[in-house]
Amino acid sequence: MTHAKALRCRECGREYPLDSINVCEFCFGPLEVTYDYDAIAKVISREAIANGPPTLWRYHYLLPCDREMAVDIAAGFTPLIRAQNLGEALGLRYLYIKNDCVNPTWSFKDRVVAVASTKAREFGFDTLACASTGNLANSVAAHAAKASMRAFVFIPADLEQGKVLGSAIYNPTVVAINGNYDDVNRVCSELSDKYPWAFVNINVRPYYAEGSKTLGYEVAEQLGWQAPDHCVVPMASGSLFTKIWKGLSELSQLGMISSVHTKMSGTQALGCSPIVAAWEGGTLNVQPVRPNTIAKSLAIGNPADGYYALRTMADSGGYAASSTDEEIVEGISLLAKSEGIFAETAGGVVIAGLKKLVDQGRIDPDEVVVAFITGGGLKTQEAVAEHVKPPLQIEPSVNAFEEALASRSS
Numbered sequence: 514m515t516h517a518k519a520l521r522c523r524e525c526g527r528e529y530p531l532d533s534i535n536v537c538e539f540c541f542g543p544l545e546v547t548y549d550y551d552a553i554a555k556v557i558s559r560e561a562i563a564n565g566p567p568t569l570w571r572y573h574y575l576l577p578c579d580r581e582m583a584v585d586i587a588a589g590f591t592p593l594i595r596a597q598n599l600g601e602a603l604g605l606r607y608l609y610i611k612n613d614c615v616n617p618t619w620s621f622k623d624r625v626v627a628v629a630s631t632k633a634r635e636f637g638f639d640t641l642a643c644a645s646t647g648n649l650a651n652s653v654a655a656h657a658a659k660a661s662m663r664a665f666v667f668i669p670a671d672l673e674q675g676k677v678l679g680s681a682i683y684n685p686t687v688v689a690i691n692g693n694y695d696d697v698n699r700v701c702s703e704l705s706d707k708y709p710w711a712f713v714n715i716n717v718r719p720y721y722a723e724g725s726k727t728l729g730y731e732v733a734e735q736l737g738w739q740a741p742d743h744c745v746v747p748m749a750s751g752s753l754f755t756k757i758w759k760g761l762s763e764l765s766q767l768g769m770i771s772s773v774h775t776k777m778s779g780t781q782a783l784g785c786s787p788i789v790a791a792w793e794g795g796t797l798n799v800q801p802v803r804p805n806t807i808a809k810s811l812a813i814g815n816p817a818d819g820y821y822a823l824r825t826m827a828d829s830g831g832y833a834a835s836s837t838d839e840e841i842v843e844g845i846s847l848l849a850k851s852e853g854i855f856a857e858t859a860g861g862v863v864i865a866g867l868k869k870l871v872d873q874g875r876i877d878p879d880e881v882v883v884a885f886i887t888g889g890g891l892k893t894q895e896a897v898a899e900h901v902k903p904p905l906q907i908e909p910s911v912n913a914f915e916e917a918l919a920s921r922s923s
């Protein structure tokens with residue numbers, strides 16, 4: 514049972530039945546799920562949600578699929594942590610970290626795939642597929658395993674080992690393409706016309722995208738049913754960024770929280786920052802780039818939702834920031850040292866961007882700020898391997914330990 518009503522074109526407003534399609538036949542605009550909010554308002558409540566499972570399925574009222582059919586590996590409802598140490602280091606009194614590293618496949622992509630794979634199964638697909646920068650492939654492979662579906666995951670050939678292995682272990686067919694993500698995506702778009710497979714971020718993308726709304730719901734619930742003042746979010750295609758805002762807005766529309774004044778700020782790596790560049794140039798026109806950054810999970814040179822991300826940024830009064838690879842590594846290190854959270858490169862992008870926005874005076878010290886840390890660091894060890902101290906290697910004696918310690922501190 515779902516309260517989703519239809520798919521609607523974000524450009525011309527034409528409506529389509531809930532099917533495995535993602536673009537408007539008339540204007541090629543992207544399709545988005547619409548809901549019967551009056552019906553939802555009758556059944557949703559803070560109490561009903563609190564009595565739900567400790568996963569994103571507690572928000573099933575606002576998802577476009579049947580909870581009874583859920584492909585459930587317990588994605589979501591991750592911790593929101595009061596980051597006092599990092600807040601002090603940056604000059605923020607009310608900083609929170611939304612730690613999505615601790616999802617089942619160690620990234621926020623479990624949210625989008627939980628919804629997309631459930632919908633794919635509802636549609637009767639027996640094969641899941643995706644074009645991925647790494648994390649999506651991990652999650653698609655895991656959910657396909659749980660759902661006993663076949664999986665084909667397509668990735669750029671130069672991904673980190675942790676992400677290649679992190680897919681392969683679930684036994685999908687991993688296809689490493691000699692090219693960047695935009696090449697991978699082009700091949701997958703052609704394949705999705707030819708094969709009857711559910712490409713989670715192509716033909717079932719409208720449902721996939723809805724999974725990201727749950728980050729907005731959770732943060733509001735975890736703050737005691739209120740929206741934060743400021744969200745700092747990593748952007749690849751820009752979809753996640755827009756959907757956190759949609760999630761908060763829906764809660765407000767349903768009367769679950771008061772009006773949303775949240776500023777949405779987006780961050781990218783300088784080596785792949787088409788959305789930030791457009792924001793800085795004061796245009797809604799995103800110019801594609803060729804990615805060159807250690808933040809491979811965000812390396813989409815031609816972001817599908819870039820335009821909508823810029824609109825969300827403008828409508829919410831948010832900002833944009835990009836960071837060099839060196840700043841990204843410093844961001845990972847700062848988060849680890851101050852809060853005990855080991856993030857992947859996308860997390861470094863967020864912390865580096867957050868620092869920049871504070872330094873530029875874009876974020877007030879008294880704002881309630883949530884930084885979204887969307888993936889775990891064990892997947893991108895290459896990025897920081899040269900930047901950590903090697904172990905003290907010693908013979909098994911107290912003496913050896915004390916000598917080694919003395920020589921390191923000297």
Ligand SMILES: *Cc1c(COP(=O)(O)O)cnc(C)c1O
Pocket residue numbers: 620621622648649747748749750751752753754810811857859887888
């Ligand atoms: C995919 C991804 C994002 C952002 O994805 P969008 O395409 O912008 O929705 C952010 N962080 C990580 C770690 C990701 O894997």
Ligand SMILES: [Zn+2]
Pocket residue numbers: 522523524525526527537538539540541542
């Ligand atoms: Zn249209």
